Amino acid sequence: MAIEATLDEIGAVAPDAPAPLPLAVRWKIxxxxxxxxxxxxxxxxxxxxxxxxxxxxxxxxxxxxxxxLAIFSLIxxxxxxxxxxxxxxxxRWNPFGMRDxxxxxxxxxxxxxxxxxxxxxxxxxxxxxxxYLMVATSFLFIGAxxxxxxxTIAQQNVMTGQASAAWNIFEGLPALAALLIGGLLSxxxxxxxxxxxxxxxLTGAGVMTLVALYGxxxxxxxxxxxxxxxxxxxxxxxxxxxxxxxxxxxxxLAIWMLWNFAPGSATPLQYYLQNTLxxxxxxxxxxxxxxxxxxxxTFLIFGLLCRRFPLKTLLLWGTIIGIPQFIPLLFVHSxxxxxxxxxxxxxxxxxxxxxxxxxxxxxxxKGLQGTLFMTASALFAIDVRFxxxxxxxxxxxxxxxxxxxxxxxxxxxxxxxxxxxxxxALIATRDGEAxxxx
Numbered sequence: 262m263a264i265e266a267t268l269d270e271i272g273a274v275a276p277d278a279p280a281p282l283p284l285a286v287r288w289k290i291x292x293x294x295x296x297x298x299x300x301x302x303x304x305x306x307x308x309x310x311x312x313x314x315x316x317x318x319x320x321x322x323x324x325x326x327x328x329x330l331a332i333f334s335l336i337x338x339x340x341x342x343x344x345x346x347x348x349x350x351x352x353r354w355n356p357f358g359m360r361d362x363x364x365x366x367x368x369x370x371x372x373x374x375x376x377x378x379x380x381x382x383x384x385x386x387x388x389x390x391x392x393y394l395m396v397a398t399s400f401l402f403i404g405a406x407x408x409x410x411x412x413t414i415a416q417q418n419v420m421t422g423q424a425s426a427a428w429n430i431f432e433g434l435p436a437l438a439a440l441l442i443g444g445l446l447s448x449x450x451x452x453x454x455x456x457x458x459x460x461x462x463l464t465g466a467g468v469m470t471l472v473a474l475y476g477x478x479x480x481x482x483x484x485x486x487x488x489x490x491x492x493x494x495x496x497x498x499x500x501x502x503x504x505x506x507x508x509x510x511x512x513x514l515a516i517w518m519l520w521n522f523a524p525g526s527a528t529p530l531q532y533y534l535q536n537t538l539x540x541x542x543x544x545x546x547x548x549x550x551x552x553x554x555x556x557x558x559t560f561l562i563f564g565l566l567c568r569r570f571p572l573k574t575l576l577l578w579g580t581i582i583g584i585p586q587f588i589p590l591l592f593v594h595s596x597x598x599x600x601x602x603x604x605x606x607x608x609x610x611x612x613x614x615x616x617x618x619x620x621x622x623x624x625x626x627k628g629l630q631g632t633l634f635m636t637a638s639a640l641f642a643i644d645v646r647f648x649x650x651x652x653x654x655x656x657x658x659x660x661x662x663x664x665x666x667x668x669x670x671x672x673x674x675x676x677x678x679x680x681x682x683x684x685x686a687l688i689a690t691r692d693g694e695a696x697x698x699x
Contacts, residue, residue: 281693282418282486289482291423294411295431297365297475301403302432304372304468306396307338310442311465313549315389316531317542318458323386328657331528331649333386337393341642344401348635351405352491352500352628360489362476364406369473371399376466384458392462403472404638409631412622414487416630422567422692425619429560429611433553490628504629512682513624516617517637519676521644525652525665526587533662540596551603559611566612567692572619576680576688579613584673586610587666613676623687623696 282290303310319325319333356363379392415424504510534540534548566575586609589602625633655664690696 281420286482286486287418287420287423289480290414290418290486291427293478293480293483294407294414294424295427297407297472298428298431299434300468300472300475301400301407302434304465304472305400306393306465310468311461313546314461315393318384319386319389321542328650328653331646331653333390334528334649335646337390338397338642338646340394340398340401342639344405344639344642345632345636347401347405348409348631348633348638349497349500349629350402351409351631351635353497355491359476360491361406361410362479364402365476366473368399368402369469369476372396372403373466373469373473375399376462376469380459380462380466396465401635401638405631405635408634408638410487412625412630412634413490414483415622416625416627417488418486419693419695421622422572422615422619423564425615425622426560426564426567429615429618430557430564433557433560490630500629500632504626504632507624507626507629509624509684509687510626510633512679512684513617513620514637514640515682516676516679517621518640518644519672519679520583520613520617521641522648522672523587523645523652524648524668524672525656525662526669527645527649527652529649529652529656529662529665530590532656534596534599537662538593538596538599540599544596544600548600548603551600552607555604555607556611556614559608560615563612563615567615567619569691571691572616572623572688573680573683573685575612575616576620576683579616580673580676580680582609583613584676585670586673587669591663591666619692620683620688 281287302308306312306315316330319330325333351361351364356367359366375392375395379388379395382388382392411424411428415421531545534545535542540548563575563579586606589605590599593599593602621634621637652665652668655668656662686696
């Protein structure tokens with residue numbers, strides 16, 4: 262049996278835990294990952310640049326109702342529901358001998374070719390569904406590589422909190438531009454059905470070409486501080502059993518699911534802002550941009566606090582702040598008021614979002630980082646889609662958004678008792694300190 266990492270490395274943290282890296286090196290690592298996160302934020306089929314115009318096209322040109330749009334999203338996310346398979350492939354496969362960079366090069370190119378092909382096909386319900394399914398499939402391999410690389414570096418260099426803050430910030434930064442540009446592309450698609458769709462897909466192809474090229478970049482400051490933990494010659498089922506026996510993953514994933522369920526925060530909110538508050542397509546994009554970018558200040562605060570306080574403290578107070586996140590929407594009666602409310606709504610979600618991401622990184626069994634994070638991605642997709650379906654049902658049945666806000670708040674409150682099931686040693690340390698082991 263050939264082993265790329267010792268069994269001790271695959272298990273608990275080694276007794277001689279690594280010292281934190283110098284600040285300059287940490288910045289270079291986070292910067293390298295950050296550039297790729299931003300590129301993927303623009304190229305993602307579900308992101309603001311591509312996904313937003315798609316949703317408007319389905320709603321305005323194909324005249325889908327709220328529940329029909331939710332069903333389209335449910336079906337189109339089928340590849341994501343089995344995302345753990347892509348993570349498992351990342352943990353065991355080594356394309357071109359380049360490891361994570363091999364996935365980025367290969368599937369960045371596949372995504373670019375797929376986008377280009379659909380640029381010249383008439384956009385219909387069926388073709389848009391096929392385009393999304395194909396691009397999402399190749400995109401998942403890239404996501405698995407990026408998440409696996411990030412969590413491995415963070416674990417090995419005791420910088421899980423900083424990695425969490427950076428990841429969330431870099432995901433939020435392109436949201437503003439992507440959503441604003443996506444709103445403009447939506448207007449183009451409405452005025453020019455074929456030409457607008459062609460521009461949309463060619464834009465995606467250009468972004469994914471840049472992603473593929475970025476995979477050839479191998480800075481020493483990043484890759485000298487990560488060692489492979491892949492096992493070769495080990496039966497796949499043995500690795501699956503090792504993951505299932507890793508008890509720390511269960512409360513982390515449960516909290517992740519509760520936080521992202523949020524019934525009513527997607528399609529019902531869009532219909533509420535547009536149909537009740539008379540917002541335009543571009544304003545829905547603007548609302549999401551304001552909401553997303555408002556997380557960034559509290560992500561930055563988390564990046565500072567995680568070096569000063571143990572994760573257990575940040576999890577508790579972040580959750581308490583996050584529970585009433587959507588309540589400000591109960592007090593708005595105009596689109597202008599909704600825009601203002603998006604700021605506190607985003608701010609209240611930052612600390613807990615980063616803390617939950619930090620918890621996921623700490624919970625990863627070594628050598629299976631890709632599998633766990635893509636399992637989290639699968640649960641996220643299932644969670645969001647079924648939360649959206651529940652939200653649309655409540656919205657349609659009770660004829661208002663208030664019931665959705667109540668449902669979201671109740672679900673968030675369930676996170677507090679779930680915190681009690683996290684292994685205490687896992688969250689007892691600050692960022693930069695080795696985890697306490699028995």
